[in-house]
Amino acid sequence: xxxxDAESIRKQTRTYIGVFVALMVLTVLTVxxxxxxxxVVLAVIVALIIASFKGSLVAAVFMHLSHERKAIYWILxxxxxxxxxxxxxxxxxxxxxxxxxxxx
Amino acid sequence: MEIPYNxxxxxxxxxxxxxxxxxxxxxxxxxxxxxxFSSYVLLRTGAPSWPLGREILNVPLATLNTIILIGSSxxxxxxxxxxxLNDFKKFRLWMGLxxxxxxxxxxxxxxxxxxxxxxxxxxLPSNNTFLAVYFTLTGLHGLxxxxxxxxxxYFWGPGAKMWKAxxxxxxxxxxxxxxxxxFVDLVWIFLFPTLYLL
Amino acid sequence: xxxxxxxxxxxxxxxxxxxELGFWRKYVFSQDHKVIGIQYGITALVFLLFGFxxxxxxxxxxxxxxKPLPLLGFLFKEMGGVMPPEGxxxxxxxxxxxxxxxxxxxxxxxxFGNYLVPLQIGAPDMAFPKLNMASYWSYFLGxxxxxxxxxxxxxxxxxxxxxxxxxxxxxxxxxxxxLFGMLALIISSVLGxxxxxxxIVQLRAPGLTWMRLxxxxxxxxxxxxxxxxxxxxxxxAAVLQMMDRLAGTSxxxxxxxxxxxxxxxxxxxxxxLLWQHLFWFxxxxxxxxxxxxxxxxIAEVIANNTRKPLWGYRSLVWAVTFLGFMxxxxxxxxMFMTGMGTVMxxxxxxxxxxxxxxxxxxxxxxxxxxxxxxxxxxxxxxxALAFLPMFAIGGLTGxxxxxxxxxxxxHDTYYVIGHFHYVVAPGTIFAMFAGIYxxxxxxxxRMMNDVLGKxxxxxxxxxxxxVFMPMFIQGLAGVSRRLYDGGASYSHxxxxxxxxxxxxxxxxxxxxxxxxxxxxxxxxxxxGRKVDSNPWEATTLEWAAAPSPPIAHGNFVEVPTVVRGxxxxxxxxAPRDFVPQxxxxxxxx
Numbered sequence: 051x052x053x054x055d056a057e058s059i060r061k062q063t064r065t066y067i068g069v070f071v072a073l074m075v076l077t078v079l080t081v082x083x084x085x086x087x088x089x090v091v092l093a094v095i096v097a098l099i100i101a102s103f104k105g106s107l108v109a110a111v112f113m114h115l116s117h118e119r120k121a122i123y124w125i126l127x128x129x130x131x132x133x134x135x136x137x138x139x140x141x142x143x144x145x146x147x148x149x150x151x152x153x154x
Numbered sequence: 155m156e157i158p159y160n161x162x163x164x165x166x167x168x169x170x171x172x173x174x175x176x177x178x179x180x181x182x183x184x185x186x187x188x189x190x191f192s193s194y195v196l197l198r199t200g201a202p203s204w205p206l207g208r209e210i211l212n213v214p215l216a217t218l219n220t221i222i223l224i225g226s227s228x229x230x231x232x233x234x235x236x237x238x239l240n241d242f243k244k245f246r247l248w249m250g251l252x253x254x255x256x257x258x259x260x261x262x263x264x265x266x267x268x269x270x271x272x273x274x275x276x277x278l279p280s281n282n283t284f285l286a287v288y289f290t291l292t293g294l295h296g297l298x299x300x301x302x303x304x305x306x307x308y309f310w311g312p313g314a315k316m317w318k319a320x321x322x323x324x325x326x327x328x329x330x331x332x333x334x335x336x337f338v339d340l341v342w343i344f345l346f347p348t349l350y351l352l
Numbered sequence: 353x354x355x356x357x358x359x360x361x362x363x364x365x366x367x368x369x370x371x372e373l374g375f376w377r378k379y380v381f382s383q384d385h386k387v388i389g390i391q392y393g394i395t396a397l398v399f400l401l402f403g404f405x406x407x408x409x410x411x412x413x414x415x416x417x418x419k420p421l422p423l424l425g426f427l428f429k430e431m432g433g434v435m436p437p438e439g440x441x442x443x444x445x446x447x448x449x450x451x452x453x454x455x456x457x458x459x460x461x462x463x464f465g466n467y468l469v470p471l472q473i474g475a476p477d478m479a480f481p482k483l484n485m486a487s488y489w490s491y492f493l494g495x496x497x498x499x500x501x502x503x504x505x506x507x508x509x510x511x512x513x514x515x516x517x518x519x520x521x522x523x524x525x526x527x528x529x530x531l532f533g534m535l536a537l538i539i540s541s542v543l544g545x546x547x548x549x550x551x552i553v554q555l556r557a558p559g560l561t562w563m564r565l566x567x568x569x570x571x572x573x574x575x576x577x578x579x580x581x582x583x584x585x586x587x588x589a590a591v592l593q594m595m596d597r598l599a600g601t602s603x604x605x606x607x608x609x610x611x612x613x614x615x616x617x618x619x620x621x622x623x624x625l626l627w628q629h630l631f632w633f634x635x636x637x638x639x640x641x642x643x644x645x646x647x648x649x650i651a652e653v654i655a656n657n658t659r660k661p662l663w664g665y666r667s668l669v670w671a672v673t674f675l676g677f678m679x680x681x682x683x684x685x686x687m688f689m690t691g692m693g694t695v696m697x698x699x700x701x702x703x704x705x706x707x708x709x710x711x712x713x714x715x716x717x718x719x720x721x722x723x724x725x726x727x728x729x730x731x732x733x734x735x736a737l738a739f740l741p742m743f744a745i746g747g748l749t750g751x752x753x754x755x756x757x758x759x760x761x762x763h764d765t766y767y768v769i770g771h772f773h774y775v776v777a778p779g780t781i782f783a784m785f786a787g788i789y790x791x792x793x794x795x796x797x798r799m800m801n802d803v804l805g806k807x808x809x810x811x812x813x814x815x816x817x818x819v820f821m822p823m824f825i826q827g828l829a830g831v832s833r834r835l836y837d838g839g840a841s842y843s844h845x846x847x848x849x850x851x852x853x854x855x856x857x858x859x860x861x862x863x864x865x866x867x868x869x870x871x872x873x874x875x876x877x878x879x880g881r882k883v884d885s886n887p888w889e890a891t892t893l894e895w896a897a898a899p900s901p902p903i904a905h906g907n908f909v910e911v912p913t914v915v916r917g918x919x920x921x922x923x924x925x926a927p928r929d930f931v932p933q934x935x936x937x938x939x940x941x
Contacts, residue, residue: 059238066235070228077220081213084351097347104343108224112231112336119168121553122177129181132581132680133188139696140196140629143684146693157479159554171479171554178546182580189588189630193603196626280600283621290595290603 069111076104161323176330180337183298187341190294194287194348205284207350210277212266216350219262220342223299226255227339230306230332237325242317245328249310252335256303263296288349295341302335373904381489383481384904388488389467390795396459399495400781401866403450406443408863413440414838415856440836441510442526446502448513449530452642453537454495456780460645461541461579462491464787465548465572467795471894472566474557474914474934476906479550487544494536501529512834514631517604517624521596522611528597531590538587545576552576557893557934559914563669564933566892566918567662570669571648574676575641582637582680589630596622603627625690632683640679642776643743644672646783647714650736653786654718656890657733658725659929661919664717671710671717678707688756689763697756704754711747715740730888731805735786738813739779746775749824764834767827770820778816785809785869792873793887797899798880804872811865818858822851891930892918915940 080100084093110116115126163170198204207213233248267289270277279289309324309331316324372378382388412421413435425433435443466484470477478484501508506524509515520527552573556565565573592603600618604627607620655662662668685704688697719740727733749771752758762768785808792800829848831839838852839845886895893914897907912934920931925939 056239059235063232063235066228066231070224073224074221077217077224080347080351081217084208084347090352093352097352101344101347105340108227108336108340108343112227112339113333121167121169121174125177125181128577128677129184129581133184135681136185136188136585136633137192137195139681139684140192140626141199143629143687143692143696144196144200144625146696148691148693150691157477157481157555158475164554167553169554171550174553175480175483175546175550178549178580179542182542182546182584185581186584186587189585189633190591193588193592193626193630196629197603197621197623200623201621278600279595280602280619282619283602286595286599286601286603286619289599290592290601294591 065111069107073104073107076100080104161320161326170326172326172330173333176333180333183337183341187295190291191344191348194291197283197287201283207352210284211288211350212269213350215262215266216346219259220346222255222258222262223339223342226252226259227336229255230335234325234328234332237317237321237328240321242314245317246310246314249306249328253303253306253310256299256306259299260296260303263292291345291349295338295345298338298341302331302338305331306335378903381485382903383477383485385466385470385478385481385484386795386901386907387903388484389463389465391488392458392462392466392491393464395492395495396455396463399450400455400459402499403447403455404863404866406447406450408859409435410440410443410447411856411859413836415853417837417840435836437836438507438510441512441834442502442508444834445509445512445515445530446498449498449509451776452513452638453534454491454498456642456776456784457541457579457638458491459784460642460780461548461572461575462488462544464568464645464649464784464791465575466544468791468894469548469551469569469572470555471794471897471901471907472569472892473552473555473560474893474908474912475551475555476908478547479555480547483543483547487540487547490536490540490543494533494540496533497529497536498533501526501533504529514635515593515627516631517593517596517622517627518606518609518611520627521593521604522616528594531594531597534590535587535594538583538590541579541583545579548572548576549580557912557914560933561914563666564914564917566648567651567665567668568645568648568892571644571651571672574672575644578637578641578644578676578679582634585630586634589627589634592630593627625687628687628690629684632686633680636683636686637676637679639772639775640675642780644675646739646780647672647718649783649787649790650718650739652890652892653732653736653790654721655919655921656790656888657728657730657736658721659728659921660721660725661917661921662717663720663723664713665917665919667713668717671713675707675710675714678703678710682707682754685754685759688759701755705751708747708751708754715744715747730789731800731802731809732786732790734806734809735782735789738809739782739786742774742778742782746771746773746779749774761830762827764832765827766823766831766833769833770823770827773820773823777820778813782812785812788873790888791894792876792880793883793899794885794894794897795900796877796880798876798882799887800876800880801872804868808865808869808872811868812862815858815862815865819855819862822848822855826851886932889928889930891920891932893933896932896934 080097083096083100088096115122157171158164159169159171161170167174229248229251233245233252236242236244236248270285277285279286309328313327314324316327378384379387382391409421409424412419418434420433421428421435428435428439431439466478498509504524504526506526508526509520509523509530511520511523511527515527515530552565552569592601595601596603596605602618602620602622604624605616605618605620605622606624609616609618609620651662651668682700682703684692684696684700688700692700722737749767753762753768753771789800789805792798826839826845826848829845831842831845831848835842839849883899885897885899888895893912896912901907914933915936916931916933918933920926920933922929923931923937926937931937
């Protein structure tokens, strides 16, 4: 373990603490924002944006994704793509459905 | 018989085996929780009405749990960093805190669930789709937290023997366990606003 | 020819390096990929035989509805030996489930993949041997749980292998066992596929670049991604249905559901279509899991028995990769009849038509590979040659199903059953047989008997067509699937009913035709002609390891270095008509 390796780990540790603080702030923000009255669609978008930002910090910094290898990036991109298919295509299929009037 | 690239990374991919393995496993977990989120979206958009999360669920407790889990992610990565700095005592400390945080999370969850079951009338998953989604998603997430705690507990306890014999391999295992633990935290970061705040 | 393992040398090395494992660690709880592959293989073959028997029973009810079942009538003794409708449904649901999840995938991926991939890439074992063992036992557990459903009150799962709610939600307890079994099976597959991908990426021998991989390995690689990323959707669905059945939730139960005149006392608000989306998100990639390893096996057998390189190796690789990706966006072609609008219907028809292209490319490359070849009509090659037109029929009959206007008439008819069985039975299963005859000498060091093999092939080929070809006729006439009397109570089915007896007799004869195979298999293990490490004169690395490579001692004495592509047959200037992958010719030095 060379001195420069140790130094880089110590620098990383400072980053970890910094990210922790950021995540705490964002968590407070998440809860605070939810008290504003806004239409559901907007609320969802705002919540997802904040959550995505928090998630990206965890992934990039704690999970070391920001300097990972290409192979890992490709696997994750593929997975995210399939996740998006699974998330949106059933929804689109429901919305595009034949609208059979409901008999209550 | 030795399996190559268990510890030292393969030159062309730059990865050691378990690191690739855990990311693949996490990919499958993304699809698992993704399928559940997708189910939630489908059910909610198809429902004539849907309660506001905070009306039924305990936001302060869940916020506390969010803080606990994010904190445990930090202690987890610090435990790995301690090993990289050859500080086994610090590793024990940070990993111990991670496991404790896990206990904290599960206790808060138990309080949450308990208050639902003890409610008059009891709030059960069979009552409506909102509660069904809430219990199923947080329940499965909780099982994943438990699983992580078991693994972390093993590495804090009996598994730590490997540090003496193969320190680099042990450090890699902690990194891999950490990746899983961060992922569990990541899922909660999305689960919390989705269920409690929307 | 040079092998990489000298038996005595290998043994000497072994003694020097580690103690011998006890019986249980060596043969039962083994971490050696070869043992695990054999475990998967034997277990899967037993399940296949069991699933086949269920079908033979069903075919009695279809040929002779209302007549008591011979030999096995005691199973339905309260009904006087006649199979009741619920019994038929249970056999049908379990036949499908067992064949797909307990039979073919474990055989194609768990057995062939596990045994051959490390050998073909020159690795000592899979990347995670303990995980490999866990995968097998998880599969075994899943199988036991599934089969145990037969003993549940009300019988086994009986809502189709597709388990659609609301029916499956309210079905007897056997369905819950099906769900538990499915959870264990999916864990097995996810762990297994992780292992395969890491092994192929990380443990390739020096010189084994991606484009020098045997096509079989590429097929297993893509298959593993399908298993890894598609199965979790069914895992989620199984969890949700478990909650519905055990915790009283209504994920899949709509509001206002009335069963036998009684409104169901549940919260409602659920969506039966949600199950279908989650199920088919897995089950469509699943069918490519069924066929891709088969493509891999057929490619190896064809290359070896034509004594020339495969035509279009790059196209084959591109095709299966593209196929794997596309397989994730076609699933709702199983749902055209669920009230889908024209926009999404068009989307899925388009992706489905596009996905047929890579299959055609694969088939074309394999057929062109025969051109100008010195074909050796060995038993594996007979099965491989038959695979080509059989898979073509299966694939072509899929086209009208993938187009919504024709699917309106054909959905849920026997046409569908004919289509998918052609791909899976004279398709994949023939490829499995080809693989067993082909790699038997590698695994056991002995050859299977040639005469019995040819009898097995010809009888199977004839009778399998007898079972499935008439299904297209019945389907086009409008006979629905999953009818316990084969359509006897429907007037529109009367003109084609006579085919039921024909198909059933073909099925029973097909069963008898497996006897030469079973006898051959066991007899050859002990009495088959002994051979050296490369009886087929093949080029890929597994043939360079010892015949029946030693257990738990690694596969190769020294790690091979690959210097050429996987199918260097008939290389001009070479001393023999094949050059193994790790062998450099003098002129190349």
